[in-house]
Amino acid sequence: MTTSMDELDREILNILRRDARTPYTEIAEEVGTSEGTVRNRVERMTEDDVIERFTVATRTGNVKAMIEIGVAMDVETTQISERMADWTEVDFVWQVSGEEDVVLVVDCADTQGVNDLITQAREMEEVVSTKTRLILDERLG
Amino acid sequence: MTTSMDELDREILNILRRDARTPYTEIAEEVGTSEGTVRNRVERMTEDDVIERFTVATRTGNVKAMIEIGVAMDVETTQISERMADWTEVDFVWQVSGEEDVVLVVDCADTQGVNDLITQAREMEEVVSTKTRLILDERLG
DNA sequence: CTTGATGATTACGAAATTCGTAACGAAGCT
DNA sequence: AGCTTCGTTACGAATTTCGTAATCATCAAG
Numbered sequence A, B: 001m002t003t004s005m006d007e008l009d010r011e012i013l014n015i016l017r018r019d020a021r022t023p024y025t026e027i028a029e030e031v032g033t034s035e036g037t038v039r040n041r042v043e044r045m046t047e048d049d050v051i052e053r054f055t056v057a058t059r060t061g062n063v064k065a066m067i068e069i070g071v072a073m074d075v076e077t078t079q080i081s082e083r084m085a086d087w088t089e090v091d092f093v094w095q096v097s098g099e100e101d102v103v104l105v106v107d108c109a110d111t112q113g114v115n116d117l118i119t120q121a122r123e124m125e126e127v128v129s130t131k132t133r134l135i136l137d138e139r140l141g
Numbered sequence C: 001c002t003t004g005a006t007g008a009t010t011a012c013g014a015a016a017t018t019c020g021t022a023a024c025g026a027a028g029c030t
Numbered sequence D: 001a002g003c004t005t006c007g008t009t010a011c012g013a014a015t016t017t018c019g020t021a022a023t024c025a026t027c028a029a030g
Helices: A007-018 A024-031 A035-047 A077-085 A111-122 B007-018 B024-031 B035-047 B077-085 B111-122
Strands: A051-058 A063-071 A090-096 A102-108 A127-140 B051-058 B063-071 B090-096 B102-108 B127-140
Touching: A007 A024, A007 A035, A007 B051, A024 A035, A035 A051, A051 B007, A063 A111, A077 A090, A077 A102, A077 B127, A102 A111, A111 A127, A127 B077, B007 B024, B007 B035, B024 B035, B035 B051, B063 B111, B077 B090, B077 B102, B102 B111, B111 B127
Parallel strands: none
Antiparallel strands: A051 B051, A063 A102, A063 A127, A090 A102, A090 B127, A127 B090, B063 B102, B063 B127, B090 B102
């Protein structure tokens, strides 16, 4: 069950992280193998959930932010997370260790949009605290 | 200059966020338009940086974490960010407002890997503090 | 009301990519 | 050697993307 990725997998993944639309043929050429092999590897990694999904990184608005949320002791954070993941403008919902329990990563049209989300979170009775950080700059690994 | 996204753009984007490999033809059918229109819209959104890039969400390791990093007052955080973005296992580097200045989102093979990154950060003389949160669960908006 | 202009949408053949599948090749084991 | 397994390669078929020209809608001006 221990799916060991080799160097080839890692190379393919790095290319896809940069541009997930790179054709298999082009990746193959770049890493020195055939289209079929790249296809097999990508399919296997997808199967193994090394690749969770193909997606787009967006900046629909001008303001990204992290909203750290503390919830009451006795609350099931999973349910809260699910509900928040349905909110528009929310990119990620993380359950985390540390002081707060849930972190939202959001992408809003403006600061007002961020504020609305914070308000929306605060209005949930399970939520006991929020702390917001604006994301001033983002770069990808 | 005011790039106003309409409802159609938003619908297309939502489909792509779920699965960026959905063919234009399929998206078109789903939102009730033609392949060409979807293509135009996606091209325009890419051009306008509403879509920053096509990418893959990965979980190469077992442990994801946020590492919050405080740097010395007089330091240029941009340079630090650039250097950290080059570290393997780092997905995002954010410059943020709030107590700490930089947040790393990382995806490591194990907790040891997370620890190594923290150590690596602490060894930079500009870094004055770190605080780590493990990401116990992630869901996408 | 007609005319023109602008911008988006549709249509459609050509090029490129993905896909299914069978053949091939390299270990590892009996 | 013979057999099995797993990954790689090969190649034609199906699908998707792409380039481009025609069509349509909106709006302002004459």
